[in-house]
Amino acid sequence: MTISIPPDKKESIEGLQPKGWFRYFSFSLDHKVIGLQYLVCGFIFYLIGGALASAIRIELTSPISDFMARDIYNQILTLHGTIMIFLWIVPVVNGAFGNYLIPFYVGARDMAFPRLNAIAFWLIPPAGLLLISSYFINGAAQSGWTAYPPLSITSPAAGQLIWILSVLLLGGSSIFGGINFIATILKLRRPGLKLMQLPMYCWAMLGTSILVVLSTPVLAGTLILLSFDIIAHTGFFNPALGGNAVIYQHLFWFYSHPAVYIMVLPAFGLVSEILPVHSRKPLFGYTTMVYSIMAIVLLGFVVWAHHMFTSGTPPWMRLFFTIATSFIAVPTGIKFFNWVATLWGGRISLNSAVLFSCGFIVNFVLGGITGVALAQVPFDIHVHDTYFVVAHFHYIVYGGSVFVIFSSIYHWYPKFTGRMLNESLGKFHFALTFIGFNLCFAPQHWLGLNGMPRRVAEYDPQFTFINQISSIGALIMALSTLPFLWNVFHSAFKGTIAGDNPWLALTPEWLTSSPPPVENWEGPAPLVTKPYGYGKSTASINKATTSSKEVEGS
Amino acid sequence: MPKSSAIYIALLIIALLIGGTWIGQNVNLLPIDASTNASIYDELFKVLFSIGTILFLGMVGLVVYSLIRFRRKPGQIDDGIAIEDNLPLEIFWTAVPAIVILFVGLYSYDIYDRMGGMQTLNHDSEHHHQAMLNTQKIWGGIGSGSIESSTQNSMAELPIEVTALQFAFLFHYPQGDIISGELHVPIDQPVSMRLESKDVIHAFWVPEFRIKQDIIPGQPTVLNFTPTKAGRYPIICAELCGPYHGSMRSTVIVEEPKEYNEWFNKNAKEVITES
Numbered sequence: 037m038t039i040s041i042p043p044d045k046k047e048s049i050e051g052l053q054p055k056g057w058f059r060y061f062s063f064s065l066d067h068k069v070i071g072l073q074y075l076v077c078g079f080i081f082y083l084i085g086g087a088l089a090s091a092i093r094i095e096l097t098s099p100i101s102d103f104m105a106r107d108i109y110n111q112i113l114t115l116h117g118t119i120m121i122f123l124w125i126v127p128v129v130n131g132a133f134g135n136y137l138i139p140f141y142v143g144a145r146d147m148a149f150p151r152l153n154a155i156a157f158w159l160i161p162p163a164g165l166l167l168i169s170s171y172f173i174n175g176a177a178q179s180g181w182t183a184y185p186p187l188s189i190t191s192p193a194a195g196q197l198i199w200i201l202s203v204l205l206l207g208g209s210s211i212f213g214g215i216n217f218i219a220t221i222l223k224l225r226r227p228g229l230k231l232m233q234l235p236m237y238c239w240a241m242l243g244t245s246i247l248v249v250l251s252t253p254v255l256a257g258t259l260i261l262l263s264f265d266i267i268a269h270t271g272f273f274n275p276a277l278g279g280n281a282v283i284y285q286h287l288f289w290f291y292s293h294p295a296v297y298i299m300v301l302p303a304f305g306l307v308s309e310i311l312p313v314h315s316r317k318p319l320f321g322y323t324t325m326v327y328s329i330m331a332i333v334l335l336g337f338v339v340w341a342h343h344m345f346t347s348g349t350p351p352w353m354r355l356f357f358t359i360a361t362s363f364i365a366v367p368t369g370i371k372f373f374n375w376v377a378t379l380w381g382g383r384i385s386l387n388s389a390v391l392f393s394c395g396f397i398v399n400f401v402l403g404g405i406t407g408v409a410l411a412q413v414p415f416d417i418h419v420h421d422t423y424f425v426v427a428h429f430h431y432i433v434y435g436g437s438v439f440v441i442f443s444s445i446y447h448w449y450p451k452f453t454g455r456m457l458n459e460s461l462g463k464f465h466f467a468l469t470f471i472g473f474n475l476c477f478a479p480q481h482w483l484g485l486n487g488m489p490r491r492v493a494e495y496d497p498q499f500t501f502i503n504q505i506s507s508i509g510a511l512i513m514a515l516s517t518l519p520f521l522w523n524v525f526h527s528a529f530k531g532t533i534a535g536d537n538p539w540l541a542l543t544p545e546w547l548t549s550s551p552p553p554v555e556n557w558e559g560p561a562p563l564v565t566k567p568y569g570y571g572k573s574t575a576s577i578n579k580a581t582t583s584s585k586e587v588e589g590s
Numbered sequence: 591m592p593k594s595s596a597i598y599i600a601l602l603i604i605a606l607l608i609g610g611t612w613i614g615q616n617v618n619l620l621p622i623d624a625s626t627n628a629s630i631y632d633e634l635f636k637v638l639f640s641i642g643t644i645l646f647l648g649m650v651g652l653v654v655y656s657l658i659r660f661r662r663k664p665g666q667i668d669d670g671i672a673i674e675d676n677l678p679l680e681i682f683w684t685a686v687p688a689i690v691i692l693f694v695g696l697y698s699y700d701i702y703d704r705m706g707g708m709q710t711l712n713h714d715s716e717h718h719h720q721a722m723l724n725t726q727k728i729w730g731g732i733g734s735g736s737i738e739s740s741t742q743n744s745m746a747e748l749p750i751e752v753t754a755l756q757f758a759f760l761f762h763y764p765q766g767d768i769i770s771g772e773l774h775v776p777i778d779q780p781v782s783m784r785l786e787s788k789d790v791i792h793a794f795w796v797p798e799f800r801i802k803q804d805i806i807p808g809q810p811t812v813l814n815f816t817p818t819k820a821g822r823y824p825i826i827c828a829e830l831c832g833p834y835h836g837s838m839r840s841t842v843i844v845e846e847p848k849e850y851n852e853w854f855n856k857n858a859k860e861v862i863t864e865s
Contacts, residue, residue, distance in 0.1 A: 106833035180830050186807060187790040187831060275808025281791060282806060315660070317670035324680050346793060346804045346828075348811045351707055358698065362691045369687040370680070372649065377679070379656040382670035386661050394653050401649045405642040408691070412698035414634055414705055418800040421793060421828040486621050487797035489828040492836030496824065571672030 063158065065150035066554055070157050071136030072452060074127050075445075077157075081123035081164055086514060088116040093476075093510040096503045101493040109493040110178035111171060111195070117181030118199065121295065122206040123164045125437045129302035130248070131157065131213055133444055134241050136452075137309075138217060140545035140552075141235045143226025143561040148219035156212035163205035170198035180491060182288060185273035185281050189265050196266060200259045207252045210298075214248035217241050226561050232326070235543050235567045236319060239326050240305025243333040247294040247301075251337070255291035258284060282347050289340035297336040299433055300400075301329060303440035304371055307393050310447045311375055313541040314390045315382030318568040321374040328367035335364045345416045354413045361411035368404060372397060388462030392443030395470045399435025403428055406481065421491075424484025430477045442469065442520070449524070450538045454550040455531030461523040468516030476509025543567045606648055614640025624819040624844060625799035627705050632800075634701040641690065706814060747782040747814070748775065754785065754792035754805040756831055757838040766858030773825060773842040776850035780816045793828035796842055802828055817844040 059069050060076070091112050095103040104112070135153065139146055147153045170176045177199035179188040188196050221234070221242050262284065264270040271277025273284040312319045319325065341349055341357040349357075375397060384390060406428040410416050419425060442465070449457050479502045484490075488499050495503070537546040544564045548557045566572070615636050623629045660670070750773070751762040761770045775781050785794055787807040794813065795802040798821075803813040827838035845853070 101836065106836070110830070110833060110835075178833070184791055184830070190790060191832070275806075278808075280808070282809065315670055316662075316668075318672055318674045320673065321675045321680055323675065324684075346802050348804060348806055348809060354702075354707070355699065359695055362695050363688075365691055366684060366688050370684055373683040374680075376649070376652045376656060377673075377676075379653070379660060381673065382656075382660045383662045383666055383668065384657060384660050386657060390657075394657060397653055398650050402646055405646055408694065409638045409642065412634070412638070412694065412701075413707065414631060414698055414702040415638060417802050418631060418797070420802055421795075482619055485619050485797075487795075487824060487826060489795065489826055489836075491830040494836040568674075569672075571669035 063154050065146070065154055067135045067139050067147045067150070067153065068552060068556075070153055071132050071134070073157050074132035074135060074160070077161060077164075078124050078128035078132060081119050082128075083517070084168065085116055085119035085124055086517065088112050088119070090510060090514055092116060093507040095493055096495070097500075097507045099495050099497040099500050099503075104493075106493050107175065107178055110180075110491070111176040113491055114177045114180050114199070115167065115171065118167060118177075118203065119164070120433070121181065121299070122203060123160065123167075125299045125433055125441075126206075126210060126295070127160055128441055129299060129306070129437055130210070130217075130241070130244060131160075133237070133306060133448075134213070134217055134302065136448070137235075137237055137545055138220055138241060139224070140548075140556060141238050141543065141567075142221055142224050143229055143544060143563065144220060144224040145555045145557075145561070147216050148224050149216050152212050153216050156209045156216065159205050159209040159212075163202045163209070166198055166205070167202035170195045170202075173198070182285075182292070183259075183262065184288075185262060185265060185279075185284050186275060188262060189274050193266050197263060200263045200266075204256055204259055207256050210248050211252050214245035214252070217245040218249065221245075226563060228563050229565070232323070233565045233567070236308035236322070236325055236329075237302070237305035239329050240301045240308070243329045244298050244301045246333055247298055247336060251291045251294040254287055258287040258291075282344070282349075285344050285347055286341065289343045290337075293340040293343065294336045296429075296432065297332060299437045301332065303396070303437045304329070306440050306444045307375060307396060308371075309543060310389050310393050310443055311378050312568045312570060313447070313539045313543075314387065315379050315384040316570045317378055317382040318570055318572075319374070320377035320380075321370070322568070324370055325374055328370045331367040332364060335360060335367070339364065339411075342411055342416070345413050346420050358411055358413050362408055365404060365408050372401060372404075387446070387459055388457070388466055389443045389446040391463065391466040392439050392446065392469075395466065396436055396439040396443065399431050399439060399473070403431030403435055406431065419484050421489055422484030423480040423488045423490055426490045427477045427480035427484065430473075430480075435473060435477070439469070439473075442466075445524075447539070448545075449527070450534030451545055451550050451552070453528055453531070454534055455527050456534045456538060457527045457531060458523050461519045465516055465520045465523065468512055468519070472509050472512030472514075472516055474509070476506050476513055479506050479509075542569055606644055606651070610644030610647060611640045613643045614638075621798050622819065622821075623798065623800070624817055624821060624823060625796075625801070626816045626818055628798065628800040629818070630701055630704050634698060637697060638694065641694065747780045750775075750781060750783045752783050752785040752794060752805065753788060754794070754827070755788035756790065757827070757834040759792075759794070759825060759827075759838075759840045763854070763858075766854055768854070768857045768859070770857070772840055774850055774853050775817050775842065775844055776847040777817055777820050777844055779847070779850075780814065783813045783815075784810055785813060786810045790831050791829050792831050792838065795826045795828040796823050797826070798823040799842075804829055817842075820844050820846060 059066070060073060064070060064073075091104065092109070095101070095109055101109065135147065167176070174194040175192055177183065177188070177195045178191050179196065183196070183199065221238050225231075225234075261270075261272045265272055265274050265279070269277070271279040273279045273281050275281055308319055308325065339357055339361040341353055342361045345354055406424070410419065410425065410428060446457055446462055449455075483499055483502055483506075486499070488495050534550050536548065536550050539546065542564065544562055544567070545552070547562045547564070617639070619639070620632060620635060623632055749764055751764060753760040753762065758771065759773075761773045762768070763770070783794075785803060785805040787805040789807060791807065792805040793802055794805055799815050799817065801813060801815050803811050805811065821844055823842050823844070825840040825842050827835060831838060
């Protein structure tokens with residue numbers, strides 16, 4: 037069955053699109069341009085956030101506060117957390133890959149609301165610059181990325197207010213993106229394409245966008261109330277004026293726990309795209325993967341108070357959140373077993389994309405295990421707010437999401453640019469990142485268990501050696517960026533020509549030229565009902581690479 | 591599956607289970623346990639560490655084995671086997687983690703109960719209501735209930751009022767009207783602390799006791815513990831409270847009752863003869 041959609045009127049859109057390199061600096065409406073804008077912009081902020089992390093690790097090589105002033109240290113750690121979450125991981129796993137891939141996956145020529153899409157992106161650079169500029173104006177916020185009152189109310193107001201404004205802008209960007217993804221996935225699907233035939237990343241983005249749209253407004257409202265407390269001296273969260281500081285924590289975590297899934301669910305989706313292609317096997321357990329994503333979304337809303345086990349929460353509440361949190365491990369576990377089953381019996385190419393994806397699996401399993409431990413109230417009470425927690429969440433967001441971002445860049449770079457990345461440099465990059473990351477964060481579990489709290493510039497001298505090991509790991513991580521950057525720039529001009537489909541993949545973004553034309557396909561959009569139909573028949577691949585029209589597993 | 595490989599797999603799984611359990615039980619990552627709470631905590635830690643080690647090594651083993659065993663060899667151009675799903679397998683790896691999680695949850699509930707965390711919940715609600723009315727917003731940490739049920743304990747609890755402020759802890763002993771910057775407690779003596787903050791949120795943490803409780807302005811919290819080993823242990827503020835957060839530390843001195851009484855009598859404003 038071949039269904040063809042007549043191409044839209046070309047002149048209407050092509051006249052509007054700037055051409056050449058300039059389009060990446062313009063208010064382009066092309067989802068592919070916007071996706072790459074998100075990716076490059078996010079990476080610049082990653083480098084800034086990484087520089088801040090280096091400053092933190094330098095300070096922590098000695099047990100006394102000697103590298104920078106104590107209030108500067110608190111500003112640096114606040115900026116580091118905020119930048120890495122709101123300007124790097126969230127925009128890249130959602131905005132960058134979501135924008136680039138989702139229209140392809142649903143067989144559309146763009147997102148449902150291209151202008152909203154461009155606005156969502158163009159909120160990010162000013163918000164990021166605003167946040168960073170606060171450091172040079174009057175000192176940045178220094179109450180951590182959690183901004184708990186009353187500390188956030190009593191610390192210098194200018195930095196805190198700029199922080200709030202910046203996070204509100206980024207939250208707005210995130211909501212616009214979320215609405216756009218839901219509309220695109222549900223309403224812009226090519227006729228004949230059923231929901232249960234979509235590539236897994238679509239499901240991950242649908243689940244993530246539901247989380248974004250429902251929980252981000254809660255954060256926005258909370259931060260507006262916090263800004264009232266700071267500007268107008270209202271008493272929502274200020275106990276001195278009869279307010280309640282713990283209510284803020286409930287509202288904050290009602291967004292910020294789902295935010296963890298906003299950072300990892302899209303990563304789960306991306307890995308589900310990458311592993312089948314390189315192991316030449318169908319994604320194992322498609323249906324259970326879909327249901328486990330939705331289960332994580334549902335459970336993600338009812339676990340927030342596990343961040344507050346020492347905040348004087350009543351025992352019944354602690355019990356409920358322990359159980360709810362622990363059970364997230366079940367759908368998450370299903371996904372990991374399914375990925376291993378996808379690898380099992382495959383023909384795995386051991387390239388950089390696969391190595392980073394498998395590095396993600398290993399790191400995330402460790403982060404998940406410490407996560408289940410942290411969900412247990414009696415366990416958490418000892419290690420809450422210590423370096424154990426720092427280690428845990430870096431295993432989730434760096435070992436998890438950032439490893440997947442690198443994996444995805446190795447996988448889709450040929451599509452973005454039409455050229456391959458250098459594999460030897462890629463493997464070197466992986467080795468440095470994996471060793472550096474584990475050297476940096478694994479010892480921090482021990483630090484937390486033995487008495488080092490998080491967010492400190494000075495610590496008990498008995499922890500000096502382990503902190504220095506951790507800082508060496510951080511140095512290796514910082515150095516690992518160099519071969520990657522060289523690879524990306526060099527390959528853009530000198531890399532081997534990739535061709536349209538270097539991986540012989542079956543998902544629709546590969547069934548067009550590299551880089552793709554403005555309207556994604558020259559002819560009608562292909563109907564891909566079996567995006568993971570590997571191993572069915574060799575004909576499927578030939579069909580995919582030659583006809584670019586219709587791919588169906590037999 | 592050939593018989594010999596089934597035996598190898600069974601042996602590997604047994605080795606993994608034994609090895610993981612051994613590591614969990616014998617590799618010590620914790621500081622010394624110096625309270626009744628800490629020894630219970632360490633039991634839980636060993637169980638979680640054992641389960642975690644088995645799961646981690648198992649998953650890493652599977653991934654590394656798959657990558658080596660199923661890597662694309664030169665000259666291979668075909669696809670892998672097209673297995674899309676396997677219902678019994680899916681049910682298996684949904685059920686097993688669910689059972690493990692359920693076990694961990696029930697076990698940690700038991701641990702929490704033994705630490706005294708569930709006392710408010712299990713206590714008859716009338717008492718609880720009364721306490722809530724009397725004390726307004728007292729929110730409990732571990733053993734929060736025992737303030738109401740102190741009569742159950744054979745030994746009277748030592749009440750201490752803790753005040754946290756940027757960037758210090760103050761310990762007030764109502765019995766002798768002592769205010770101290772260090773916490774002195776006698777060994778094996780149940781201590782009941784009421785914690786209150788003067789400015790921002792702080793947290794009271796003694797790693798060797800495995801206890802932590804946020805100290806929240808406007809909402810007094812309670813925390814009970816019984817030290818079991820003499821020594822000096824750090825008290826650490828665990829909640830970011832400002833520029834000098836890292837230096838907001840104090841010491842808890844657990845000493846023999848005789849030494850404690852000497853210290854108490856030397857500092858007490860009004861000497862109380864204990865009955």
